[in-house]
Amino acid sequence: xxxxxxxxxxxxxxxxxxxxxxxxxxxxxxxxxxxxxxxxxxxxxxxxxxxxxxxxxxxxxxxxxxxxxxxxxxxxxxxxxxxxxxxxxxxxxxxxxxxxxxxxxxxxxxxxxxxxxxxxxxxxxxxxxxxxxxxxxxxxxxxxxxxxxxxxxxxxxxxxxxxxxxxxxxxxxxxxxxxxxxxxxxxxxxxxxxxxxxxxxxxxxxxxxxxxxxxxxxxxxxxxxxxxxxxxxxxxxxxxxxxxxxxxxxxxxx
Amino acid sequence: xxxxxxxxxxxxxxxxxxxxxxxxxxxxxxxxxxxxxxxxxxxxxxxxxxxxxxxxxxxxxxxxxxxxxxxxxxxxxxxxxxxxxxxxxxxxxxxxxxxxxxxxxxxxxxxxxxxxxxxxxxxxxxxxxxxxxxxxxxxxxxxxxxxxxxxxxxxxxxxxxxxxxxxxxxxxxxxxxxxxxxxxxxxxxxxxxxxxxxxxxxxxxxxxxxxxxxxxxxxxxxxxxxxxxxxxxxxxxxxxxxxxxxxxxxxxxxxxxxxxxxxxxxxxxxxxxxxxxxxxxxxxxxxxxxxxxxxxxxxxxxxxxxxxxxxxxxxxxxxxxxxxxxxxxxxxxxxxxxxxxxxxxxxxxxxxxxxxxxxxxxxxxxxxxxxxxxxxxxxxxxxxxxxxxxxxxxxxxxxxxxxxxxxxxxxxxxxxxxxxxxxxxxxxxxxxxxxxxxxxxxxxxxxxxxxxxxxxxxxxxxxxxxxxxxxxxxxxxxxxxxxxxxxxxxxxxxxxxxxxxxxxxxxxxxxx
Numbered sequence: 180x181x182x183x184x185x186x187x188x189x190x191x192x193x194x195x196x197x198x199x200x201x202x203x204x205x206x207x208x209x210x211x212x213x214x215x216x217x218x219x220x221x222x223x224x225x226x227x228x229x230x231x232x233x234x235x236x237x238x239x240x241x242x243x244x245x246x247x248x249x250x251x252x253x254x255x256x257x258x259x260x261x262x263x264x265x266x267x268x269x270x271x272x273x274x275x276x277x278x279x280x281x282x283x284x285x286x287x288x289x290x291x292x293x294x295x296x297x298x299x300x301x302x303x304x305x306x307x308x309x310x311x312x313x314x315x316x317x318x319x320x321x322x323x324x325x326x327x328x329x330x331x332x333x334x335x336x337x338x339x340x341x342x343x344x345x346x347x348x349x350x351x352x353x354x355x356x357x358x359x360x361x362x363x364x365x366x367x368x369x370x371x372x373x374x375x376x377x378x379x380x381x382x383x384x385x386x387x388x389x390x391x392x393x394x395x396x397x398x399x400x401x402x403x404x405x406x407x408x409x410x411x412x413x414x415x416x417x418x419x420x421x422x423x424x425x426x427x428x429x430x431x432x433x
Numbered sequence: 434x435x436x437x438x439x440x441x442x443x444x445x446x447x448x449x450x451x452x453x454x455x456x457x458x459x460x461x462x463x464x465x466x467x468x469x470x471x472x473x474x475x476x477x478x479x480x481x482x483x484x485x486x487x488x489x490x491x492x493x494x495x496x497x498x499x500x501x502x503x504x505x506x507x508x509x510x511x512x513x514x515x516x517x518x519x520x521x522x523x524x525x526x527x528x529x530x531x532x533x534x535x536x537x538x539x540x541x542x543x544x545x546x547x548x549x550x551x552x553x554x555x556x557x558x559x560x561x562x563x564x565x566x567x568x569x570x571x572x573x574x575x576x577x578x579x580x581x582x583x584x585x586x587x588x589x590x591x592x593x594x595x596x597x598x599x600x601x602x603x604x605x606x607x608x609x610x611x612x613x614x615x616x617x618x619x620x621x622x623x624x625x626x627x628x629x630x631x632x633x634x635x636x637x638x639x640x641x642x643x644x645x646x647x648x649x650x651x652x653x654x655x656x657x658x659x660x661x662x663x664x665x666x667x668x669x670x671x672x673x674x675x676x677x678x679x680x681x682x683x684x685x686x687x688x689x690x691x692x693x694x695x696x697x698x699x700x701x702x703x704x705x706x707x708x709x710x711x712x713x714x715x716x717x718x719x720x721x722x723x724x725x726x727x728x729x730x731x732x733x734x735x736x737x738x739x740x741x742x743x744x745x746x747x748x749x750x751x752x753x754x755x756x757x758x759x760x761x762x763x764x765x766x767x768x769x770x771x772x773x774x775x776x777x778x779x780x781x782x783x784x785x786x787x788x789x790x791x792x793x794x795x796x797x798x799x800x801x802x803x804x805x806x807x808x809x810x811x812x813x814x815x816x817x818x819x820x821x822x823x824x825x826x827x828x829x830x831x832x833x834x835x836x837x838x839x840x841x842x843x844x845x846x847x848x849x850x851x852x853x854x855x856x857x858x859x860x861x862x863x864x865x866x867x868x869x870x871x872x873x874x875x876x877x878x879x880x881x882x883x884x885x886x887x888x889x890x891x892x893x894x895x896x897x898x899x900x901x902x903x904x905x906x907x908x909x910x911x912x913x914x915x916x917x918x919x920x921x922x923x924x925x926x927x928x929x930x931x932x933x934x935x936x937x938x939x940x941x942x943x944x945x
Binding site: 205208209212213214215216217218220221222223225237241243244246247248251255302305306309310311312314315316317318319320322383386387388390391394395397398399400401405407408409410411412413414 | 448450451453494495496497498499501502503505506507508509510511512513514515516526529531532535546547548554555556557580583584585586587588589590591594715750751752754755758760761762763764768780781782819820821823826828829831856
């Protein structure tokens with residue numbers, strides 16, 4: 180086993196552990212923290228199906244952002260949409276065993292890298308150019324975009340300008356991580372850079388603003404049904420209320 | 434009118450460039466020892482304030498999912514940066530919702546997150562020091578908790594939640610805002626924001642009965658503390674004496690007279706407003722709600738109706754059921770008693786607009802619209818009603834019902850530009866505990882977006898009357914309209930329009 184491969188194996192375990200443990204802890208924390216009062220923000224859905232519809236529009240279409248600012252929406256949406264497509268495309272690298280039919284035809288998805296990087300560059304420009312957004316930006320906000328741009332650039336370089344490593348050998352490496360039957364990682368420089376950047380991203384996920392992805396589902400302004408008069412809202416935090424037992428329902432049935 | 438530089442109104446709302454520290458200052462007056470202690474807060478700034486504050490922050494994030502999640506997940510996209518009326522009116526970047534939250538978030542990061550503990554500069558984490566505390570007091574009292582930012586945030590992040598938490602932290606170390614905390618003390622001692630004792634209240638109501646009879650020739654009763662009637666009306670105490678509120682109150686009284694529904698006020702619960710929300714204190718807010726529950730049970734009413742007040746309606750509609758079981762579905766002793774007592778045919782609690790709207794739908798009220806023909810009316814959606822409540826239990830009912838009531842009583846109604854009303858309505862500039870003279874500059878500047886929209890409506894449709902459903906909005910507008918060359922009397926209660934147009938029968942059908 181080469182030194183590089185050994186280091187990367189360790190790095191993989193390290194980053195993924197932080198990701199899984201950190202994210203799980205955060206999600207449990209969000210889950211357990213009570214939402215003592217009904218605070219849905221208008222236009223608030225009055226029924227559960229409408230609530231799901233609202234969450235769908237927020238999560239997949241960024242509806243509120245669309246209302247707020249068309250440029251930010253456009254760059255943000257294009258970036259995230261590209262991300263989803265590329266995530267799907269990358270399944271070929273980690274899929275255990277025989278690839279499903281659909282993944283065999285996923286190669287055109289690689290072009291999603293272009294809207295992705297366009298979106299990122301747009302967001303970066305906006306952060307630099309608009310005085311209000313510049314004011315609220317910390318170094319980490321720029322670095323996050325730069326990190327993502329670097330990941331996208333190395334990916335684009337490999338895919339469109341260099342030969343990227345053999346899918347099978349990468350897949351083998353990943354399977355080796357899972358089965359503890361480690362194998363060598365291809366050692367092309369750009370590829371290794373791509374991997375290391377992704378591992379950094381994965382490792383900082385639970386300690387950064389990337390928590391917005393799981394967090395949006397826990398946002399009480401978005402995830403509550405507007406029915407406070409009809410159904411008493413009790414969260415485990417309403418400790419002072421005289422309740423009978425059956426009323427202490429779990430945290431969040433909305 | 435004090436000397437505040439007011440920009441000439443433009444024809445549309447413009448996003449200004451940032452002017453750093455343009456609203457830096459000492460903030461509103463701080464509450465004195467007596468006021469603080471009355472509410473159970475330390476009388477003055479405690480010696481180990483930093484430690485106490487940080488513990489209180491830990492407490493807030495563990496008790497409020499909103500605070501925990503909102504502090505973590507903001508991506509600084511900037512969507513909210515041009516949505517706050519205080520930013521639009523003052524250009525101070527700390528009045529951008531995200532920057533206001535960041536005063537809290539930077540401290541949270543410093544003491545509670547890995548990145549903030551070890552790489553503070555990288556993630557904008559900051560120490561909680563004297564300077565930061567001053568900024569907290571100043572800028573968290575430049576937020577009216579109107580929640581407009583939350584509408585536009587892709588994650589629904591609600592600055593009001595953060596500013597409530599921040600005010601609670603400040604109170605816990607002995608730094609309170611004089612205006613809000615004094616008022617809360619009066620409610621606690623006397624039962625209403627004005628500190629108007631029972632005899633004075635009763636006198637006022639008697640005078641009002643006489644005034645109405647003189648004006649209309651109809652003997653209209655204003656019952657108080659009457660048992661076993663149908664409706665308990667809980668309204669902001671400003672309705673009993675302030676202008677233009679009182680004309681709206683007369684409107685409710687006339688509607689009750691015509692409705693044939695027996696009703697009463699309560700001298701014990703003579704206040705619908707609940708500033709406990711403004712200072713972010715669940716406990717203080719709950720105490721206010723419990724007074725009303727007690728009055729409802731003691732008086733044996735079957736319906737509770739809330740008068741024209743913005744945040745009171747949010748508290749009543751969204752929180753009462755949780756806080757006191759006044760609503761449906763509660764299972765504790767008091768809630769069960771309320772369930773037996775309250776009339777299930779009606780939503781509980783109900784807004785006075787819902788009550789009047791129902792009567793109009795049933796054809797029980799007759800109006801002479803021509804009495805309002807000198808008016809071209811527009812409607813200012815009050816933030817807490819628009820973004821934190823509903824009416825009629827239909828989608829967007831909180832926007833539809835008041836407009837329908839106005840249209841039933843006035844021939845000329847027009848809306849202000851769509852981006853400034855309904856869910857996107859701009860705050861009057863005085864909500865959230867800021868309706869105090871020591872914040873007059875902020876109040877005038879914060880009213881700018883609403884004033885601009887009103888200007889547009891004035892120019893395009895000759896609007897000369899703005900109706901509202903909130904005691905704070907009404908007081909605030911009366912005060913700031915002249916700064917923008919409007920007539921201060923153009924702000925009216927929706928029920929003033931109702932009261933002016935309604936045709937009264939000599940005898941009420943009610944058994945009052």
